[in-house]
Amino acid sequence: MSEPRTMGAMVYGPGPDIREVRRPVPEPADGEVRVRIGVGGINPADWRNRRRYTGDEPVVPLQDGAGVVDAVGPGVDATRVGERVWLWETARQRSGGCAQKLVVVPADRAVPLPADVGLDVGAGLGVPAVTAHRCLTVGEGGPERLAPKALDGRTVLVAGGAGAVGHAAIQLARWSGATVIATVSTADKAALAEAAGAHHVVRYRDGDAGEVVRGLAPDGVDLVVELAPDQNTELDLRVLAPGGTIAVYAGGAAAFPVDLGSSLGANARWQFVSIFTMAARAKEAAIAAVTEAVAAGVLGVGPEAGLPVHHYPLADLGRAFEAVEQGAVGKVLVDVGPELG
Ligand SMILES: NC(=O)c1ccc[n+]([C@@H]2O[C@H](COP(=O)([O-])OP(=O)(O)OC[C@H]3O[C@@H](n4cnc5c(N)ncnc54)[C@H](OP(=O)(O)O)[C@@H]3O)[C@@H](O)[C@H]2O)c1
Secondary structure (H helix, E strand, C coil): CCCCCEEEEEEECCCCCEEEEEEECCCCCCCEEEEEEEEEECCHHHHHHHHHCCCCCCECCCCEEEEEEEEECCCCCHHHCCCEEEECCCCCCCCCCCCECEEEEEHHHEEECCCCCCHHHHCCCHHHHHHHHHHHCCCCCCCCCCCCCCCCCCEEEEECCCCHHHHHHHHHHHHCCCEEEEEECCHHHHHHHHHHCCCEEEECCCCCHHHHHHHHCCCCEEEEEECCHHHHHHHHHHHEEEEEEEEECCCCCCCCCCCHHHHHHCCCEEEECCCCCCCHHHHHHHHHHHHHHHHCCCCCCEHHHCECEEEEEHHHHHHHHHHHHCCCCCEEEEECCHHHC
């Protein structure tokens, strides 16, 4: 009798360590594909989930990654074998994420990557780009899906333009025709937001950022993509155009103050965004638009595209998590199958 085939995976829990284990090679069931992972992408939620994990079962982390389809289950087009793909929500309600050599996902969570787009790009799309797409499509009157000209005539303010979500928001907004203003803390981050395509970059620690944004957008901004509402509420309401939307996708505090008078006066819309609970229709629109943008050369990585990348071998996943926790600027990637290129 032959031994079951196994593969390498990194896990956390129970306990604090991240360690290497062998797991059985998974077989794709009906409607599923198996993907050989080339690169995994780490998001801040990954290290936070690890910190608060109290379960008994080891967890293979990483929602995001990119690789090559190496097997398909019944009902899936067999020609998909060999297809390069980017993955979203790999680990959600599944037995493991991209910190392993092979992963099985429903076929629609493995999205074809255009031939000339690298796996580094694909591994950074899932959480950041889908979140950014949702934030950019929650304004009154839509659009529901981004595309060239979809945001023509709109002005978008992206808080934290050198972050992974901020970078995707700048690039998708610019691709869709918006005028893009980004805020950042430092000169180095300003250079990244500019490289990503922001028309204007404002250093929010230097002087009165609200005044500067008001000068750049005298009629106000139509949409704010916000990750620090506890710190930026006043700024956002000062620069918001009547009928504008503040899309909040993160925050450092459990609660934040909202000025009722300014919010009512502006007919403001406060819209909260969580990638995991957003409607399926919004997710489908995001995945289609993000794939189209990638094919058009948008959402690149590297300093020249405004998003430096930092590579770690899979065996160093613990150090990669630490880098994200310590606020690495750019995207932290894990080389799971370097042979895939
Ligand atoms: N709701 C969701 O579904 C969802 C999805 C994705 C991410 N998130 C969360 O969103 C946050 C960002 O994720 P990420 O992957 O983009 O992280 P990241 O790459 O580490 O970027 C975070 C950025 O936040 C900026 N920042 C911090 N305080 C700021 C402030 N007061 N004003 C403007 N910018 C500020 C930082 O830059 P500066 O130094 O320039 O301030 C940094 O560039 C994380 O907390 C993550 O967990 C939520």
